[in-house]
C-alpha cells in the first residue's frame with residue numbers, strides 16, 4: 001500500500017488496538033458482566049473516531065504519533081514487593097490505597113483503610129451491580145459514551161476493566177484521601193494501561209483523591225497510561241483531585257479529566273508532572289450552577305526529551321463563578337512544555353471572576369515553551385485576567401545567593417525551587433505538598 | 447588581609463575605577479566616602495566578585511591569594527562578606543531556609559559539621575537579637591517586601607551568622623532611623639575583633655560616631671584622592687566635597 005488519505009493517518013494503529021481488544025476479549029475468563037457491553041460499545045466508537053494529528057488546532061504542538069507506534073499488550077502484576085509501595089506514598093499519610101501494577105489491580109498490595117460511613121470506593125462493575133449505585137454508574141457511563149468525540153476516552157472505556165467508582169453521600173466529609181497508585185515495572189513488551197475513575201460528591205460532601213503514576217526506579221520499558229476521570233461535584237460539595245506523575249523515560253501519559261460542578265461547589269485539581277516522555281493533560285470543567293469555584297494548580301519539570309502539554313478548559317456558563325488557574329514549570333535540555341488555557345465566559349455568565357497565570361522557566365537553548373492563553377468572553381460584566389511569562393532565572397538573584405557561599409548549582413536549584421514552590425503552597429493537603437516537594441527535589445538532584 | 451594595587455575597572459568600555467590603591471590589615475576598619483557616582487559601589491562589587499565589570503589592570507590580593515581569580519562563591523567561603531546597598535528580593539525563597547543553607551555551606555567550607563535544626567534555630571535566634579530583627583521575618587520570602595531598613599538588618603544578620611574575615615558594608619546606614627542605626631553599629635562593633643576587617647562605604651559621618659574607623663578615604667572619579675583618620679570624616683561633614691573636588695580637578699587641569 002503506497003497511499004493513505006489524511007483521515008486514515010492512523011488506520012493501522014487503530015487496527016492494532018482493535019486486535020488487542022479482540023484478543024483480550026477472547027482470553028477473558030470472567031463471567032459476562034454488563035460493563036462488557038459498555039466496553040464493546042466503546043470499542044465500536046473507537047472505530048468511528050480518529051486519532052488527532054498535528055493539523056488539529058488542539059494538537060498543534062503535540063504529536064501522538066510516538067505514543068501510537070508501539071505494539072501494546074495488557075500488563076500483569078509483577079516485579080513489586082509490598083515493601084516497595086510506601087516509597088510512592090506521602091510520608092505519614094493515612095490513605096485508602098488502591099494499587100495498580102502495569103495497569104492491573106493488585107488487591108494484595110492495596111491497603112483498604114476504614115472510610116467514614118457514606119464514603120464509598122469500589123470497582124465500577126460492583127457499583128453497576130448494586131441496587132444503590134447501579135443507576136448512577138450506568139448513567140455516568142452512558143454520558144461518557146454519548147457524543148464522545150475523543151478517541152482516547154473511547155479507547156480508555158473499551159480497555160478499562162477495573163474502573164473505580166468513588167462516591168460521597170450527602171454531607172459526608174472524608175478526611176482520609178483515596179490514593180490510587182499506578183506503578184509501572186519492567187516489561188518486555190509495551191504495556192497499555194487504561195484506567196477510569198468516576199468520582200461523585202453529593203450535596204455538601206467533600207473528599208480528596210490522589211492519582212500517583214510512577215515507574216519503579218531502575219525499570220525500563222515502554223508503556224502508555226491512558227487515564228480518564230469523570231468528576232461530578234454536587235451543590236456545595238468539594239472534590240480535591242491530585243495527579244502526581246513521575247513516569248519513566250519511555251512512559252506516555254494521556255490524562256483527561258471532565259468535571260462538572262453544581263452551585264456553590266468547589267473542584268480543585270493539583271497536577272505535578274515530572275516524568276514521562278510525552279505527557280498530555282486535558283483538564284475540562286463545566287459550570288452548571290452559580291457561585292462555584294474551580295481551581296487548577298499545575299507544576300511541571302521537563303528535562304532531556306520530555307514533552308509536557310497541559311491543556312485546560314473552564315466553561316463559565318452561569319453567573320457569579322470563580323476560577324483560579326496557576327501553572328508553573330521548568331523546561332531544560334531539549335524538553336518542551338505546552339500550556340493552552342482556554343476560558344470560555346458565556347453570555348449569561350455575568351460577574352465571572354477568572355484568573356489565569358502560566359509562568360515558565362526555559363533554561364537551555366534547545367528547550368522550548370509554548371504558552372497560549374485563550375479567553376473567549378461573551379459577557380460584559382466580568383473580571384478576567386491572564387498572564388503568560390516565559391523567562392530565565394534572574395541572574396542578580398543568582399549572584400546574591402552565590403555571594404553568600406552557595407555554589408552556582410545550589411543557587412540555581414534554590415531559585416528554581418522557589419519558582420515552583422509558589423504553586424505548591426496552594427496544595428490543600430500538607431502531606432501531599434511535602435511529598436510533591438520531595439519528588440521535585442529529587443528531580444533537581446538528577 | 448586585602449591589598450589593592452592600581453586597580454582599574456571599566457563597565458561597558460567606560461572606566462569607573464581609575465587606579466585604586468588600598469591596604470587593609472586584619473582588625474582595621476576603613477571608611478570610604480565620596481560623592482554620588484564616584485565608584486564606591488563599583489569598588490565594593492569588584493571585591494565581592496560581581497562579573498559585570500571588566501578589570502583593566504591592577505591586582506587584588508586577599509590573604510595572599512589572587513582575589514580576582516576567585517569565583518564569587520569561593521570568595522564568600524574564603525570569608526569575604528558584602529552587605530549590599532540594594533539587596534535583591536527573592537520571592538519564594540524562605541528567609542529561614544536561605545539562612546540555614548548559607549550557614550551550613552560556610553561551615554562545610556571551614557571543615558565544621560553541619561548544624562542540626564535545633565542548633566541552627568538557637569544560633570539564628572542569638573544573631574537575630576544582635577541585629578534587633580523580628581523573628582517573623584524568618585518565615586517570609588527573602589527580602590521580599592522588606593522596608594529599606596529591614597533589608598539592611600537582614601544583611602547585618604547574614605553577616606553576623608557567617609562571621610566573615612572581611613566585611614564590606616555598602617551604605618548600610620542609608621535610610622536607617624537613629625535607633626536602627628544604633629543597633630546596626632552595635633552589631634558591627636560586637637563583631638569587631640583583632641582578625642576581622644571592615645570596609646564601610648557611607649555618605650554620612652553620623653555612622654562613624656558609632657563605628658570608629660581607623661582610616662577614612664575619599665573616592666572621587668574612581669580614585670582615592672584623600673586618606674586620613676576619623677577627623678577627615680568630620681571635616682567632610684563640615685565642608686562637603688567641593689574643596690576636595692576643586693583640589694583634584696585643579697591638579698587634573
Ligand SMILES: Nc1ncnc2c1ncn2[C@@H]1O[C@H](COP(=O)(O)OP(=O)(O)OP(=O)(O)O)[C@@H](O)[C@H]1O
Pocket residue numbers: 457458462480481482483484485486487488489498
Ligand atoms: N553596570 C553598570 N553599567 C553602567 N554604568 C555603571 C554600572 N555600574 C556603575 N556604573 C556607573 O559607574 C559610576 C559609579 O557608580 P557607583 O555605583 O560605583 O557609584 P557610587 O559611588 O556607589 O554612588 P552612590 O553614592 O550613588 O551609591 C556611575 O557613573 C554609574 O552610573
Ligand SMILES: [Mg+2]
Pocket residue numbers: 486487488531616617
Ligand atoms: Mg553606591
